[in-house]
Amino acid sequence: MFDPSSAPWLTELNSEQRAAATHGGDRLLILAGAGTGKTTTLCARVAWLLTQGVPAERILLLTFTRRAAGEMVHRARILVERSSPDAGRIFGGTFHSVAHRLVRLHAATLGLETGFGLLDPGDARELLDMVRQEQGRAEEPKRFPRAGTLLDIYSRTVNAQTPVDEVLAEFFPWCEEHGEALKEIFRSYHRRKREMGLLDFDDLLLYWQGLMRSDVVGRRIADGFDHVLVDEYQDVNGLQVDIVRGLCQTRAGLTVVGDDLQAIYGFRAASARHILEFPEQFPDTHRVTLEQNYRSTTPILAVANAVAEQDRGGFRKRLWTDREGGAMPSLAFPRDEQEQAALVCRQVLEAREQGSELRRQAVLFRTNHDSDLLELELTRRRIPFVKYGGLRYLEAAHVKDFMALLRLADNPADELSWLRLLKLLDGVGPTRARGILDSLRPSEAGRPELERWPVAIEKVPAGSQQAAAAVIGALREAGAGAADSTGAQVDRLCTSVTPLIRLHYPDGAVRVPDLERLVLAAHGARDIRHFVSELALDPPSSVSDFAGPPQLDEDYLILSTAHSAKGLEWDAVHLIAAYDGNFPADMSTGTPEGITEERRLFYVALTRARRSLHVYVPERFYYRPTVRDQRHGYGKASRFLTESVQELFDMPVPESPRPDEARSPGHRIDVSVDALFA
């Protein structure tokens, strides 16, 4: 008989971790500070549950990011296989992907078509924009919120489970005057989604909640699990809490893990309130706090703790480590962003000389464009890098075009995709596209049907009819019989649309290889429906992500926003653009809660570092890098870098500019075109 007390995954834990992993009660709250072995503990708990006789498939593991889900399930599986080789699969994934699976499974019960499609946030924005235009709101003299803002409001309302009036008053006061119009838009938006057989991300959670609330289905789902574990509980929103509550309504045990100091998704209607109030909301909660940090050196933790202490409230935690020593973090004040970029490059390369691979180093920042200049500099110096959450494939117009086609193959009622596709045709703009779409409907209010194409084709300009027919042909073959493989269908669809892409974009030829990459990825998919919805739910987070796993021998620097860096760690962390107004972002400094959240984000960034931490405050930065107008501001250090915090840093004296390839003092080349225009 297997004796769990001797298992390495238990004996290697410290006493708090072990207490958490082997807690016998039904309600467990693990407050795990940054770097305290949260994942290890959670995986050990899964392994322990298995040794207690809980079948793997009756364990549900919920996370926020696909990356976390993957790592957790993978690590747990390794432990599982070691202790009970024939255990089944743990049920796990992000909230949204689990919702997706369940909602598909119970689509009929929910009054949805089994073939519903998914709207990614980009599509959702487009649809909202469409509705907004239909209601004639776009031309109002008074500034009416844009599509992106509409989606923010809508999403926040749904996720917080709060009436829209309250959401407007609290977070969008400048839109309050349009309250009634907004409600009308949101109602139409919801209706239109249904008509087209589409669900947006928020719907997935909403419908899961609906399932859990039903006496019959909800109970059956809940009965399917003996234990539910939720990671990053500080980032759940009201809707998710409601779902979790539903999952545990009958018998399932519940373990939640999180750190209120790292709650950074308030803008997505998440609130640390849920983890703080967990003990009251779930009676008989046992609480374990993990404070021993295994990640960072003492001087780094000193900075992190000092920043955390600027904030009162929440659960008291103070990270400590027995790893004494380590270099002081550095705080540099480069003259401008250019010098900042040069400095980062130099430090990164130096660290690599010392044996720290590029991939064990990361540059973190508050907003995506903070790394613009650095990216240029890295490219110039041929330092390879990968940016998380950077250029996203799925947002490139031509990729969206192709995705629209794939979605139509699965769901011809998807008007949004029709419009997008039709506008690719030469001579077809918004008006004609709508006309063509209308003639695809059997009746005024009906849904577009592929069979009616012979009628619709007459509205296509003569020059484009042939190209259009090819696309429709491919759609027919993919939709109707679907006897052949997914790969063959996608191939055909791609072939049919390639000429359109080539023609429609001035740089069309360059864009075609992107489509081929997509086709390649689709070959492995079960069917088009799965391929499209998985892709929406889990978009490739970087260019290389999509090209397949990077070569093992490839080395590259990581660039990431602080948000995307959550849960990750690197030997060296470079936090750039840490000036007030940027970090904290000006937009967030309006409310005390906004500032507090920025501080937690700052804390998240600091605590990613294992051995060395470098913070950069450029003294001069450009608001907008335009050629004509070099407006700049003079930056002050982030307000989180208070005097007492700064004392915990080493402050290198700025060097005088060094001549290098880019700068050669005393040697000036004048370029002039005056002679040409004399």
Add this chain to the structure above:
DNA sequence: CTATTAGATGTTTTT
């Protein structure tokens, strides 16, 4: 009506 271009405008963070 569509396509193209010039000019204004405005911004976080992401499942």
Add this chain to the structure above:
DNA sequence: CATCTAATAG
């Protein structure tokens, strides 16, 4: 700089 609007040419 990217995205949206307005104006104009085809």
